Amino acid sequence: MPNLHLSQLQIGWLEQAFVLGYALFQMPGGIFGQRFGARRTLVVIGLVAFFAMIATPIAPSIFSGQLLFVALLGAQLLLGVAQAAIFPVSAGVFGAWFPQNRWAFVQGLQTMGMQLGAALTPALIAYLMTSAGWQRAMIWTTLPALGLIGWWAWYARNTPSEHPAVGAAELNEIGIRSSAAASASITGARIWCVLKDRNALLLFVSYACMNYVFYLLSNWVFLYLVQERHFSVLESGWLATTPPLAAAVGAGIGGVVAGPLCARYGFRWGYRLIPLIAMPAAGFLLLVALYMTNAYLAVAALATCYASVELTEGCYWGCAMTVGGDDTMAVTGFMNTGGNLGGIIGIPIVAYLSGLHLWNTAFFIGAGFAVMSAVCWLGIDAERHVGGTVEAGAGSRETLDPVNPF
Numbered sequence: 001m002p003n004l005h006l007s008q009l010q011i012g013w014l015e016q017a018f019v020l021g022y023a024l025f026q027m028p029g030g031i032f033g034q035r036f037g038a039r040r041t042l043v044v045i046g047l048v049a050f051f052a053m054i055a056t057p058i059a060p061s062i063f064s065g066q067l068l069f070v071a072l073l074g075a076q077l078l079l080g081v082a083q084a085a086i087f088p089v090s091a092g093v094f095g096a097w098f099p100q101n102r103w104a105f106v107q108g109l110q111t112m113g114m115q116l117g118a119a120l121t122p123a124l125i126a127y128l129m130t131s132a133g134w135q136r137a138m139i140w141t142t143l144p145a146l147g148l149i150g151w152w153a154w155y156a157r158n159t160p161s162e163h164p165a166v167g168a169a170e171l172n173e174i175g176i177r178s179s180a181a182a183s184a185s186i187t188g189a190r191i192w193c194v195l196k197d198r199n200a201l202l203l204f205v206s207y208a209c210m211n212y213v214f215y216l217l218s219n220w221v222f223l224y225l226v227q228e229r230h231f232s233v234l235e236s237g238w239l240a241t242t243p244p245l246a247a248a249v250g251a252g253i254g255g256v257v258a259g260p261l262c263a264r265y266g267f268r269w270g271y272r273l274i275p276l277i278a279m280p281a282a283g284f285l286l287l288v289a290l291y292m293t294n295a296y297l298a299v300a301a302l303a304t305c306y307a308s309v310e311l312t313e314g315c316y317w318g319c320a321m322t323v324g325g326d327d328t329m330a331v332t333g334f335m336n337t338g339g340n341l342g343g344i345i346g347i348p349i350v351a352y353l354s355g356l357h358l359w360n361t362a363f364f365i366g367a368g369f370a371v372m373s374a375v376c377w378l379g380i381d382a383e384r385h386v387g388g389t390v391e392a393g394a395g396s397r398e399t400l401d402p403v404n405p406f
Contacts, residue, residue: 108255
């Protein structure tokens, strides 16, 4: 901000550009992945995301003034577009590579990995910024992505049956989806069926409400600790690692617990129970953090709040995969469009309110959205697929393996 003379509102617009591109291309990204396969899709979007990231620290060497701000906006928009397909396409990968009783677990594991990365970022960036400047900090943290993209291109396959290292016993354990190829024949009628499906719509709305709280915690905690709790930048960098670390633990626990719940209570209530408890708890903890006089206890409350929010990730994505069936990438892309609508709504609200030091109002709004996200789950029925078909054995405690649920 000080180096480029950017205001807090302009930082909000840069974050908004990312979220806008990310939200608008969720479902198109999922459809693209469903048509062309995960292996090719993740290589393409990975390379585009890499160049968008590198463009950000390079832009000040080429542009200045308003042109620089426009260039930064463009880089963030492109980054959002490129990364939009990651979660829908990975949901399709998990659907093909794992048996159904492990879907919530592996989704929770993926979110756990994301949050561990987020936990490392504030302290690492704060250290690199103070020692080498923000531009070099961004470059050095972006370069390793090239190795990951290359490794994926070499090793990955769209389905287990295509991979030379997968044996017959593994294919048998995974089941019929292990050989399901990307659906190149996805039609407009099937897409419309997704858009009007009750489960898909409620997941869309609920995930939008949940993600207001998610973006509040993931994007603004660092600034909140500096401005409202008066920690130093370096101290805030270390303390800002606490909420995403707690979120990582929450995501892992939620993924592990969802499988046995579905085995015991069926998909409908197995996926509902965690969000119905965790999201109202997250809303309550937001308010607790506001009124904690001890700043370190406030950080602890925010961390517990973030863990509560991320407890639900496995349930959201496992439920969307269950109701999506062969159209998993399209359904999860639609749900995550709603999720990022929460960011599109929330980022300018928080940017405006925080700029006026009205953090209390931003947190109260978050508590309301948390409760609304839970209420939507009362209408979500994971035992009914998109198009109205009912899950075979739905409601039975034998729907999932009760002995080895994950």
